Amino acid sequence: MMGSRQEAQAALFYEFSLEDHVPEDHLLRSIDRFVDLSSVRAHLEGSYSHTGRPSIDPELLVRMLLVGYCFGIRSERRLCEEVHLNLAYRWFCRLDLTDRIPDHSTFSKNRHGRFRESDLFRHVFETTVARCMAEGLVGGQGFAVDASLIAADVQKQNSSNPDDWAARDIDPHDASRAVREYLDTLDDEAFGAATTAKPKFTAHADPASQWTAARKGPAFFAYSDNYLIDTDHGIIVDVDASRSNKSAEVGAMRKMIDRTEERFGLKPDWVAADTAYGASENLVWLALKRQILPFIPVFDKSERKDGTWSRADFTWDADNDRYICPEGKELRHNRRSYSDPIPTIFPTNAQDKVGRPRGNFEPNRSA
Numbered sequence: 001m002m003g004s005r006q007e008a009q010a011a012l013f014y015e016f017s018l019e020d021h022v023p024e025d026h027l028l029r030s031i032d033r034f035v036d037l038s039s040v041r042a043h044l045e046g047s048y049s050h051t052g053r054p055s056i057d058p059e060l061l062v063r064m065l066l067v068g069y070c071f072g073i074r075s076e077r078r079l080c081e082e083v084h085l086n087l088a089y090r091w092f093c094r095l096d097l098t099d100r101i102p103d104h105s106t107f108s109k110n111r112h113g114r115f116r117e118s119d120l121f122r123h124v125f126e127t128t129v130a131r132c133m134a135e136g137l138v139g140g141q142g143f144a145v146d147a148s149l150i151a152a153d154v155q156k157q158n159s160s161n162p163d164d165w166a167a168r169d170i171d172p173h174d175a176s177r178a179v180r181e182y183l184d185t186l187d188d189e190a191f192g193a194a195t196t197a198k199p200k201f202t203a204h205a206d207p208a209s210q211w212t213a214a215r216k217g218p219a220f221f222a223y224s225d226n227y228l229i230d231t232d233h234g235i236i237v238d239v240d241a242s243r244s245n246k247s248a249e250v251g252a253m254r255k256m257i258d259r260t261e262e263r264f265g266l267k268p269d270w271v272a273a274d275t276a277y278g279a280s281e282n283l284v285w286l287a288l289k290r291q292i293l294p295f296i297p298v299f300d301k302s303e304r305k306d307g308t309w310s311r312a313d314f315t316w317d318a319d320n321d322r323y324i325c326p327e328g329k330e331l332r333h334n335r336r337s338y339s340d341p342i343p344t345i346f347p348t349n350a351q352d353k354v355g356r357p358r359g360n361f362e363p364n365r366s367a
Contacts, residue, residue: 018091027070028092036127037062043123047114056102061110062124063093064102077104125239126263132235133264139232140266145256145273146229147242147249152209152221159201159211159221210244226252228260237266246276253277254285257292268292275299 022029037059044058067089068079083089084101095101115121132138201211203221213219226249228238238256242248253273261267270293271286278299286294304310314331315324323331 022088022091076107080104137233138230142231142270143268144229145253147224147226149222154203154206154221159203212244228256
């Protein structure tokens with residue numbers, strides 16, 4: 001027998017619990033077990049006035065932002081709509097069915113204002129890392145480091161040659177927030193001081209972003225999101241943003257290693273990374289200055305592509321203390337007089353015929 005037709009009827013009282021409508025295996029339940037935001041209010045206490053209208057709870061804003069990050073909701077306007085409609089989001093944000101959702105403009109004002117000025121997100125991140133350490137998830141013996149490209153929200157049409165855009169001549173008081181932050185990082189080893197090479201283009205709206213073609217496709221403006229990862233359980237123990245070039249990523253790696261030791265007392269025995277971190281200067285910094293064993297491939301540019309011989313083409317004759325070229329000839333010493341002694345060098349391809357090319361140079365092993 002067909003049941004009676006359901007018709008919506010308003011009731012005077014409802015008995016409803018959000019707890020009963022969020023599945024036990026929901027992602028937000030797993031996150032809620034380990035995220036401790038009890039210190040957020042104390043951390044931001046100096047950023048709020050003691051008078052005036054009560055503000056929106058900062059813990060609510062952080063929880064809503066976590067929902068956006070976990071579920072890929074980039075628009076703050078859409079995030080407010082989703083939290084308003086989704087029962088699991090309301091439960092995670094400690095909102096009842098009748099509680100109002102903050103306006104989307106509140107996020108922008110707080111993210112670019114008191115959250116940024118107080119470094120709140122760094123505080124939340126480090127609190128979570130400390131919780132992982134307390135649970136025994138961080139060993140601290142070995143770290144891995146890498147970087148991911150994050151596309152900047154700028155267009156090539158709104159950019160120009162760096163020579164046509166004198167950043168140091170801009171008045172910081174009249175500049176936008178992104179430009180002011182760029183000016184503040186000109187001497188940072190992960191940004192302006194990372195390399196003396198000039199980028200091909202500079203974005204006017206976000207000059208700290210880097211014009212890059214690292215993905216082997218069309219170039220675009222981007223940042224590098226650098227991670228320092230404990231290898232025991234894959235816990236990220238530090239993170240830092242930099243420009244998208246090798247020198248900046250190396251500078252970010254050094255900053256993260258120093259900061260992790262300062263904040264948590266963690267100094268790894270070894271660090272693993274790819275060839276981008278294999279410059280000799282960085283390997284010396286790790287092995288000699290910081291006493292950390294680098295498991296990093298050496299960044300080697302000895303392979304020649306101009307038709308001359310590469311380093312691997314020559315043979316070292318240890319018995320006679322000499323190099324032998326691929327044609328079987330001995331590479332003779334090329335000496336000059338200097339006031340200060342310098343290591344003797346060999347031309348890798350003696351020019352015994354007119355017009356014969358010369359390769360790179362090798363140090364004298366006996367010097």
